[in-house]
Amino acid sequence: MTAGGQGDVDPYQPDHGSTAFHVEHYDLDLTYRPHLNRLHGTATLRVRTLEDLTELALDLAGLTVEKVTLTGARLARYVHRADRLVLRLGGEVTAGTELTVVVRYGGNPAPISSPWGPVGWEELTDGVVVASQPTGAPSWFPCNDRPADKATYRTSITVDNPYRVLAHGALVSSKRRASATTWVYEEKRPTSTYLATVQIGQYEEHELVAEPVRQAVLVPTALRTAARDRLAHHGQLMTFFARIFGPYPFATYTLVITEDDLEIPLEAQGLSIFGANHLSSTDGDERLIPHELAHQWFGNSVSPSSWQHIWLSEGFACYAEWLWSEESGGRSADALASTWHRRLSRLDQDLVLADPGYRRIFDDRVYKRGALTVHALRGALGDEAFVAMVRGWTSRYAGGSVTTADFREHALEHATETGGTELAGEVQGLLEAWIDGAALPPLDGASGRGWLDALRR
Ligand SMILES: [Zn+2]
Structure with missing residues (x-):
């Protein structure tokens, strides 16, 4: 807590x-000209102060700030320096005050460099992709860029024809004029800044499944058939995940x-x-497609309050790959867990899930050890209590x-409900070893086979 208004530093x-x-x-x-890579617009932020601020x-x-009100x-x-737009207030504003900040800005947006490569607004050969995890959101709009600071959005973006524009939320209107179309999207669910997005390209849209959740693919014409083939079972994947x-x-x-290749x-x-x-890679079906879908639950709806707790997103998303592998006739989750446990046992054991360190939030061990933690917990709780x-x-x-503490508390409540203090004690020890320790715990024969059948009933 500081009077300067930076709050606690993460x-x-x-x-x-x-x-x-x-x-x-x-x-x-916003207005965007793809051929010039020129973005211009106004951001209006409804803000509530949480501390007394100056x-x-x-x-x-x-991007260049033209005006702030x-x-x-x-x-x-106001001062815009070192990627921070600082509004100096004409006196102290008390906690709980409602403010409206309007920023007019523009320029040539570019990705932000991070220890994991460029993130945020990025030009494609013919269009734009915005993928901001973890710190790319400020490449296209002024924001409070913390994963826990979730907000609703209205995104209006005017782009030259014939580009197709997708943003997060529901499309509420698209007004086509001679040279450009204005697309308006409304996002009513709380959304982290890193998950706010705009996709621009010469795409066509195909519905994969209409009910109960509409699933669609936005794809360049040349990739239409490949995409539909690859995604033929997407409805089953969605149904399976919703059940668990x-x-x-x-x-x-x-x-x-x-249309371009992407690294990830x-x-x-x-x-x-x-x-x-990713459409042609054999990984697509088995791993990447379920992984990304699982993030809608783990990461997007239930978000990490800080990148410190990213294992709660990536561990579950990785475990979701293993579950889908088993469900779709591939290797069982148990077999995959054994394989990955063996591989992790040969790597350095110096990473702690509860606090991996900023530079290691995307270390593959966070993903795999996270998934193994979920698998070990499933083994201790039993399948019914696990689900x-x-x-x-x-x-x-x-x-x-x-946070990790929230998860620990939640898991212990379920352990107590299922098996009383004895199981709670066992689960507490298990979580301490997997989450707080660096040494890789043994993987005890975890899970009952046939549980997926039980879920289908
Ligand atoms: Zn992921």
């Missing part, structure tokens, strides 16, 4: 975001396939982005943000 994002205020809503009114610092990188408090001046993880948390799900696929709110290369625990987790924290 060691996983020391130069990013603020806990001193909360953005309730982003209204983005300044308010937003994240915005690489503030209602609800007096703005003395609980109801799908958003209204629709769209897979975007870019990435999730955004209600959609995922894949490169053309109840997972469904309870996704419903209890739907639209919210979580």
Whole structure:
């Protein structure tokens, strides 16, 4: 807590975001010219202060601020430096004050460099992809860039014809004029900044499944057949996950396939982005497609409150791959767990899931050890209690943000309910070994076979 208004500093994002205020809503009114890579627009942020403040610092990188206005408090001046747009207030504003910040800005958006490569707004050969995890959101709009600061959005973006534009949320209008179309999307579910997105390309849309969750693919014409072949079983995948993880948390799900190859696929709110290369890779079906879909529950609906807790997203998404492998006739989750346990046992054992360190949040051991933790917990709880625990987790924290401590508490409650203090003690020891320790715990013969059959009944 500081009077300066930076709030508590998250060691996983020391130069990013603020806990001193909360953005309730982003209204983005943007125009983009693909051939010039020129973005221009106005962002209106509805803000509530959480502390007494004398300044308010937003994240915005690489774009030029033209004008800032503030209602609800007096703005003395603003400074835009080192990717921070700092509004100095004309006096102290008390906690709980509602403010409206309007920022007019523009320029040539570019990805932000991170230890894992460029993230955020990125030009494709013919269009744009926005994949912001973990710190790319300020490449296209001023924001409080913390995963826990979730907000609703209205995104209006005018782009030259014939480009197709997809943003997160529901399409509420598209007005076509002679040279450009204005697309308006509304996102009513709380959304982390890194999951806010815009996809621009010469795409056509195909519905894969209409009910109970609409699933569609946005794809360049040349990749249409390949995409439909690859995604023929997507409806089954969705149904299977909903049975184990609980109801799908958003209204629709769209897979975007870019014409370009992409290094990795990435999730955004209600959609995922894949490169053309992911359609032809044998990994696509078995691993990447279920992984990205699982993030809608783990990461997007139930979000990490800091990148420190990313194993709660990646561990579950990775475990979801193993579950789908078993369900779709591939290797069982148990067999995959044994394989990965063996591989991890040959790597350095110096990573702690509860606190991996910022530079290692995307270390593959976070993913695989996270999945093994889920598998070990399933073995201890038994399949029925495990599914109840997972469904309870996704419903209890739907639209919210979580820490490792929240998960521990939740799992222990289910252990107590299922097997009293004895099982709770066992689960507590198990979680301590897997989450807090660096040494790889043994993988005891975990799970009853045939549980997927039981779920189908
Ligand atoms: Zn992931």
